[in-house]
Amino acid sequence: MKTVIEIADEIIAREGGYVNDPDDPGGATNFGVTIHTMRRLGLDLDGDGRVTEQDVRRLSRTRARDIFVEHYYQRPQISSLPESIQASVFDMYVNAGGGAVRILQKLLRQMGHDISVDGAIGPQTIAAAKAAYDGAPDFFVDAYGIERRNFYYRLADRRPASRKYARRRDGGKGGWILRAEAFISPEYHLTDGEHRARVATWG
Numbered sequence: 001m002k003t004v005i006e007i008a009d010e011i012i013a014r015e016g017g018y019v020n021d022p023d024d025p026g027g028a029t030n031f032g033v034t035i036h037t038m039r040r041l042g043l044d045l046d047g048d049g050r051v052t053e054q055d056v057r058r059l060s061r062t063r064a065r066d067i068f069v070e071h072y073y074q075r076p077q078i079s080s081l082p083e084s085i086q087a088s089v090f091d092m093y094v095n096a097g098g099g100a101v102r103i104l105q106k107l108l109r110q111m112g113h114d115i116s117v118d119g120a121i122g123p124q125t126i127a128a129a130k131a132a133y134d135g136a137p138d139f140f141v142d143a144y145g146i147e148r149r150n151f152y153y154r155l156a157d158r159r160p161a162s163r164k165y166a167r168r169r170d171g172g173k174g175g176w177i178l179r180a181e182a183f184i185s186p187e188y189h190l191t192d193g194e195h196r197a198r199v200a201t202w203g
Helices: 004-015 035-041 053-058 060-072 083-096 099-110 125-135 138-160 160-166 175-181 190-197
Strands: none
Touching: 004 083, 035 053, 035 060, 053 138, 060 083, 083 099, 083 125, 099 125, 099 138, 099 190, 125 138, 138 160, 138 175, 160 175
16 A cells, blocks of 8 residues: 555645636645645745745645645544545545545445544544445445545536536546546546536536
8 A cells, every 4th residue: 555655745746736726715726735724724934924825835845745644634534544545535635625524424324324424534434434444345445436526526516617627628527537536446437428428517
């Protein structure tokens, strides 16, 4: 299995460098770390007493990786989940915060585990995840990835401005969908035709 550092480096590679897309609620972002996260952590890198876009630009790749490992992996207790699913939940947590855990908890409830859907990993979620993995290891990992993919499609259904992240200009799979499918076995990837049918109503 990959180390958490290797997984974090892969997340940074997917996220890319500095962007400030007006359609992205995250605002100014560098290596996947948003200005909102930097403000929450008090990362005033230029020492002017404020956390601004300039501080986001100054963020180093190494600092971003450290933020991800501490605040998006260790503190949320993703490290306590079955090892094979950690990378997918970690990657989704960077992308969606507690939503990544709610997706997991909803999946576990669908699998018959009586747990709360609160976006926090505690003893019940950890125990349920381990039981689900022990019962069907391959199915569990793929099922979470598929639920991630469904989440992105539903989000784009509701928010037209976000559709460009799920569908390329030529109609093919956008970054969100490719990101989810990176953690799904190839046999469960949507074909190009299936993807285009799923987004056909977007116009």
